[in-house]
Amino acid sequence: TKDWNGVDKIVLRSPRGASARVSLHGGQVTSWRNEQGEELLFTSSKPPKAVRGGIPICFPQFGNCGSLEQHGFARNKIWTIDENPPPLSPNDSHAKSFIDLLLKPSEEDLKCWPHSFEFRLRVSLAADGSLALISRIRNVNGKPFSFSFAYHTYLSVSDISEVRIEGLETLDYLDNLCQKERFTEQGDAITFESEVDRVYLSTPNVVAVLDHERKRTYVIRKDGLPDVVVWNPWEKKSKSMVDFGDDEYKQMLCVDGAVIEKPVTLKPGEEWTGRVELSVVASTLCSEQFDVQRGM
Ligand code: BG6
DSSP, X not given: OBOTTSOBEEEEEOTTSOEEEEXXXXXXXXXXXOTTOOBOBOBOOSOOSSOXXXXXXXXXXXXXXXXSSTTOSGGGSBOEEOSSOOOOOGGGTTEEEEEEEEEOOOHHHHHHSOOXXXXXXXXXXXXXXXXXXXXXXXXXXXXXXXXXXEEOOEEEOSOGXXXXXXXXXXXXXXEGGGTTEEEEOOSSOBOOSSOEEEEEOSOOSXXXXXETTTTEEEEEEEESOOEEEEXXXXXXXXXXXXXXXXXXXXXXXXXXXXXXXXXXXXXXXXXXXXXXXXXXXXXXXXXXXXXXXXXO
């Protein structure tokens, strides 16, 4: 099937009816639905240039603190499908349905970022409806290179004022709203009442986003991704974004598994893996139960 811009997209389905849609434009997951058909990722209803929402891939740069375009070029490229992907690893053997997308630099990319790489993105949907994204980036260059990375995950929420994040308490973060100054989070779960644009550092491998109104908890499990970006543009910034409705900030929250503070350096021939798994539990967990899960 084709996406909004005529580019191919792939739909993965679980036996019980969960689904995920992946576009070759950017290797971007643009939809993830549970078994009831409810959309779990936010996408803006504004006419898109590229889709504002889903899970854009930020590579080889997160944000604007390098020489490249904001969040790097990977999200604006057309990826290809690997028709003969390597078999699933034991870690992912529960995944029934998956697709491997590939990105290699074009001549044009090499002019602005002169490093040859092979990027394999595996998107897999498990029988229970959980969604995993596994990125493998290999240096096929003669010299080392460094990059930063994020799965820019737009979760769909009922009302941002009713949402809280657990797992980031007491951590240090860089605040993008204050020239990336470093602060320390207080002991409470994170809630929202104004614009937030932060990079939490050295985070645990499990973070939870609790949506009270919908009685839904997103559980984000990650590997190889020490940092977590938390972003909500709130009212003023929303109005300045052309591909985002003025009130849409109420229905979304970005919580990204990322590598930002200490970029990854790959020597020639080396490969890096960054994995995120998103799942949903139907009712909000109390903190105690969540702590038990986190201990897993
Ligand atoms: C977030 C950044 O991850 O992405 C924000 O922390 C940025 O600073 C946001 O505004 C959206 O970026 P973009 O390029 O998709 O508009």
